[in-house]
């Protein structure tokens with residue numbers, strides 16, 4: 001006989017999205033359970049303290065791009081505290097021709113930089129006068145070529161997209177992948193003119209919370225996970241919940257079956273909110289018809305390997321920046337390097353350094369499957385060349401592989417979003433969240449989690 005649990009809401013997945021849903025439900029006094037297949041809460045977020053270093057194996061930082069993030073962390077004060085990245089994080093380096101170049105942030109720097117061609121620099125002056133695009137499904141590379149030129153695509157947008165999506169601008173559709181950029185052109189007719197005019201627009205007080213700053217949590221992002229777990233009540237989080245399957249109840253609501261602590265369990269609930277990857281949904285929601293499920297499940301994900309490197313004594317270049325990104329055109333084997341100890345406190349011993357190196361992505365997925373020794377062989381060459389070290393002898397090495405790291409919002413996104421709407425409307429009480437829609441960043445996840453909790457008619 002299966003153990004029976006009755007609750008109002010079942011949340012599938014205890015990543016940042018699921019935990020945010022749980023937090024806002026608990027604030028409203030609504031009974032819920034989270035089921036989580038792994039043995040820990042946080043999803044891809046995980047902070048490790050080891051050998052004098054504090055590092056993340058998943059996301060390293062977020063951006064305060066939504067007011068919901070600032071509000072949530074403020075509400076959790078006392079349990080966790082925000083850490084705004086040091087000013088060094090405002091500087092980004094781009095690899096070109098065997099050296100780093102700063103990404104220009106002011107007019108004179110933009111005129112002088114060797115990253116962009118003279119023709120494209122001149123051409124950018126005409127950007128405000130170019131006609132706005134009419135194709136809503138235009139890919140990012142098409143948009144950038146139309147408005148800015150090839151060198152801006154290669155040395156600004158391509159590395160920027162590597163940093164966010166580990167992706168390819170010729171695959172991503174701007175209105176899904178970078179909706180703010182798409183809207184800037186659609187609303188103001190130009191990026192430069194739009195950014196300028198937006199700067200003068202009056203902002204609602206709440207919108208001012210979205211400062212765009214890079215943030216972490218003091219002591220690591222795991223402290224945010226723990227704060228949310230405490231607020232949601234750890235007794236409501238069923239970790240190591242295996243083989244979950246949701247089926248519609250004959251009358252109303254859903255039965256979620258699975259195995260927990262060696263026991264068969266059935267959760268009866270009126271609502272189910274999923275926050276998993278799209279690839280997890282076929283097994284979880286077997287009642288959804290194959291055609292609609294195929295629209296969710298044909299999503300392309302970037303595979304990524306993150307290698308964390310710790311040095312007790314740093315003897316390379318002064319790392320006075322957020323990190324460096326390596327454009328695809330440069331034909332190197334790393335996507336980028338984050339200089340974490342340069343802008344977050346307490347990540348490495350004094351005089352030391354903590355770096356995170358990313359490899360793989362949409363255009364080099366085969367690197368993720370290499371054995372550790374081959375990955376380290378590549379890093380021996382690349383990290384030494386890019387950081388000015390004499391030799392590659394880190395005091396800490398941690399390799400983490402992700403086969404479904406970052407969903408790519410390409411042309412199929414429109415059909416996917418329609419399928420989600422259709423599945424939800426034919427299955428009242430089922431809500432499908434997760435990072436395959438509404439944005440991949442942690443701030444987007446927090447916003448979606450809060451909205452999901454608020455959308456329940458309870």
Ligand SMILES: Cc1cc2nc3c(=O)[nH]c(=O)nc-3n(C[C@H](O)[C@H](O)[C@H](O)COP(=O)(O)OP(=O)(O)OC[C@H]3O[C@@H](n4cnc5c(N)ncnc54)[C@H](O)[C@@H]3O)c2cc1C
Nearest residue numbers: 013015016017036037043044059060061276280440441442
């Ligand atoms: C390597 C890496 C680096 C990143 N860097 C950044 C960054 O710097 N900044 C940023 O903002 N974002 C970054 N991101 C993206 C961001 O971290 C994620 O989009 C976000 O954390 C996803 O949260 P989530 O809760 O939606 O999903 P997840 O964290 O994936 O959580 C989903 C949970 O559902 C569980 N689950 C799945 N199937 C089932 C099932 N059948 N039953 C029960 N449980 C199930 C999973 O075990 C998991 O715990 C990064 C992502 C990765 C992988």
